[in-house]
Amino acid sequence: MEKIRAFMVDQTEDGFQAEMKHIRLEDLPEGDVTISVQYSSVNYKDGLASIPKGGIVRNYPFIPGIDLAGTVMESKDARYKKGDEVLVTGYDLGVSHFGGYCEVARVPADWIVPLPDGLSLKEAMAFGTAGFTAALSIQRLEDNGMSPEKGPVLVTGATGGVGSMAIAMLNKLGYEVHASTRSESNREFLQKLGAKEVILTSELSNPKQKALLKQRWQAAVDPVAGDFLPTILASIQYGGSVAVSGLTGGNRFQATVFPFILRGVNLLGIDSVYCPVEKRLKLWDRMAKEMKPKELTRIMNEIPFSELPEVLSKILKGETNGRIVVSVAK
Numbered sequence: 001m002e003k004i005r006a007f008m009v010d011q012t013e014d015g016f017q018a019e020m021k022h023i024r025l026e027d028l029p030e031g032d033v034t035i036s037v038q039y040s041s042v043n044y045k046d047g048l049a050s051i052p053k054g055g056i057v058r059n060y061p062f063i064p065g066i067d068l069a070g071t072v073m074e075s076k077d078a079r080y081k082k083g084d085e086v087l088v089t090g091y092d093l094g095v096s097h098f099g100g101y102c103e104v105a106r107v108p109a110d111w112i113v114p115l116p117d118g119l120s121l122k123e124a125m126a127f128g129t130a131g132f133t134a135a136l137s138i139q140r141l142e143d144n145g146m147s148p149e150k151g152p153v154l155v156t157g158a159t160g161g162v163g164s165m166a167i168a169m170l171n172k173l174g175y176e177v178h179a180s181t182r183s184e185s186n187r188e189f190l191q192k193l194g195a196k197e198v199i200l201t202s203e204l205s206n207p208k209q210k211a212l213l214k215q216r217w218q219a220a221v222d223p224v225a226g227d228f229l230p231t232i233l234a235s236i237q238y239g240g241s242v243a244v245s246g247l248t249g250g251n252r253f254q255a256t257v258f259p260f261i262l263r264g265v266n267l268l269g270i271d272s273v274y275c276p277v278e279k280r281l282k283l284w285d286r287m288a289k290e291m292k293p294k295e296l297t298r299i300m301n302e303i304p305f306s307e308l309p310e311v312l313s314k315i316l317k318g319e320t321n322g323r324i325v326v327s328v329a330k
Contacts, residue, residue: 005328006102007308009050010061016052018309029098031106032077035086037070038121040100041128042308042324043161044248047316049094050309058096066093067128068100068328069121077109085115087124087284089132090273101308103328113280118288125325126300127287130161132280133272134169135287137162137221137243140268144241146219148174151237152197154220156180156204158190162223162245164322167193168293170221178217180204180228182318189321192298204228211258219243226250233259233267245270299323304330 048054171194226249
């Protein structure tokens, strides 16, 4: 394979470029394992990596893509051999190390997760970082007492990658899910994912800034944060928890300590990037089995590699629903 296709971003004196290019294998960074990439996915972070001053890419030229799934071509590590099906999410992939938007990737062996039984490569990317983040949020909430019989669970940013995956997985696990969205037009999509109740984000406003509100949810999966987080905290049942994994609503919030000291509410931080490998392997196995939505494909839209630039622009504008899987090999 002399030339391989890649989506590359570059910042030069002539300006910023983001386009499909052909590179050589020797242009790839060092790594223990070389992978023939079959699929990747589109995340909000990838969208930021595709624009100037997105705050993601550290050095140019660069290949984004924080997720990949494929087969091993060559390995210097005894844990992997040619033909093994594997996936990679997190760590520095697509941030400081060339990512999944390339027909071939070379990565450290410690970043790799063997494809779990029960998942195809395409399904692994239907989950991707977003699905793993949602699963990690659910696991942390359950570790802190969340269970189906204790009441409804709120999911914010419900049409996004983390939100849509969280709804589907919570529904599979038997939870009553309430989904928050900006637009009434998303109601049918969210109900099909498993949301019993759909609320508009306007319901999460608290104009009088009350420190405590009616206890509506036992827990919340929140990849949005920002101005609505104080309302969510004030609306969680006694002893409940909120798992925060994103900041699409802003990186700051202003709240009181009353939900914490009067209702024993927990605010849980979720980091899927450097999640320890032992926990990562166990969680991917759970995602392939009891957490796997019955109709995972309902959440997924597959696009050819050639359509990637257009879709990266759409995800930054909030014009996508669910998960977008990129067929890199086609």
